[in-house]
Amino acid sequence: MGRWEPNAENRFRAAAIELFGEIGYEQTTVAAIAERAGLTARTFFRYFADKREVLFNGSEHLQQTMVDALADAPAEASAVDAIAAALMKAGEFFDDDLRPFSRLRSTVIAANADLRERELIKLARLSAALAQALRERGVGEPDASLAAEAGIAVFRVAFAQWVGEDERRSYGGIVQESLARLRTLVAN
Template sequence: MARWAPGARERLVLAAVDLFTEQGYDATTVAQIADRAGVTKSTFFRHFPDKRELLAAGQQALSNLLTEGITEAPENATPLEAVGAGLERASSTMGPLNRELGPRLKAAIAANSELQERDALKNVGLAAAMTDALRARDVPDSLAHLAAELGVLAFKRGYADWLPTEGDTPLAPYVLAALEDLRAATKSLT
């Protein structure tokens, strides 16, 4: 493979997921990931500080999409409607590759406590991004936190429901249905 071939970041993620699945997270080295991806170790470290961060590769982009969707929601949108706009924006970027990697990522995370910690931090980061975007819309703090946490839960549930589907089925309807289910469930809390 050419030294400067495009897509190194994506190849590194794919290689890591494959190796984590084949031999486990702890047994996989950065050198093996780089070799499988057809890049050097220095290229790996230009993209990721360590192998643990591979599994959060798209977190910043996802946070940005969630925030943009919330920010651009209609002015009169409720906090959950704004979160729904963010979820729709973020989930619209996910396709067959995300569906293909999902089960393997889930298995790798479930098999390693360090990755479980990183995954939990990713969820905290997504909730924080949504909370900040809601606060910028003058949503009161406690309501912003609650709506953001429901958004994270809806994304996780919708993603899990979407994974077994086939073809070009979009993720957004699954995530929005999960958000609606959660919204309806909150009514029974009072």
């Protein structure tokens, strides 16, 4: 193997998710991931702190993108409309090419208590960041936290639908539909 391998991060990610699906998360080792990717374990650790990070790598970038979209929403936008802007911007992360990976990722996380906990922590951090961004726009409490938590609920429901086996709609389309449903529920 050469000192530099093209697309190593994506090769590790693909190898890991394949192995997680084939033999399970717990049984998959970094050495096995590296072997499947045709790279070394040492190279793996240049990209990921551990095998868990294969599933959560990029969370900070998603969070920052959503917070920036919320902050960039028009000044006259309501808290819910600003959250909607953040949710729609997240759609850039969820294209059809990523759907098979995301489906398997969801299955792997659902099967492991530690990974489910990590996912919940990630979502709690995202909610806190969105609430803070709303507060910076002048939305008071408890409204900022309530709007952020509602946004996370829409995010989770839309994502769960998007990774569904027979689902063909875009993430953004599902988010729009989910937001419309939420608005209808709140209006009643």
